[in-house]
Amino acid sequence: MARTTKKPAKRAAPAARKAPARKAAAKPKAAKPAAKPASMIGALPAIVTLRHLAEWAGYNHGVPKQQATAMLSGFVSDIGRALKRGSKIRIPDLGILQVRVRPARPARKGRNPATGEEIMIKASRASKRVAFRPAKTLKESV
Numbered sequence: 001m002a003r004t005t006k007k008p009a010k011r012a013a014p015a016a017r018k019a020p021a022r023k024a025a026a027k028p029k030a031a032k033p034a035a036k037p038a039s040m041i042g043a044l045p046a047i048v049t050l051r052h053l054a055e056w057a058g059y060n061h062g063v064p065k066q067q068a069t070a071m072l073s074g075f076v077s078d079i080g081r082a083l084k085r086g087s088k089i090r091i092p093d094l095g096i097l098q099v100r101v102r103p104a105r106p107a108r109k110g111r112n113p114a115t116g117e118e119i120m121i122k123a124s125r126a127s128k129r130v131a132f133r134p135a136k137t138l139k140e141s142v
Helices: 050-061 065-084 136-141
Strands: 089-091 095-102 108-111 118-121 127-134
Touching (some): 065 095
């Protein structure tokens, strides 16, 4: 018996691909005004969060909500960075943000006013806190 081996069939060269048909230029659609956010309709929420502010800013300025949230979050982190470096932040019609430093106080003797007994008062460490002073226009508007 003679063995016959089958040779693999030659593949035909792939046919040239046609360029996809182009669609006719789409007519620009009229932009629908976005619906007002739910938090802007009716009574305001008891606590207004950064998310609410971003939602309102996005609606008022035609910016997507996610982008407005990212912008406001970046704004808050920039404020923190500036305060950390010791700068004051003045925002017109809102107020001034600044860091106030309370120096350390050494231990000292004091008296209990009820008994007159002398006591030692512990030393306190230096501390920092963020202080906000509202602008005159903000005080008047509230």
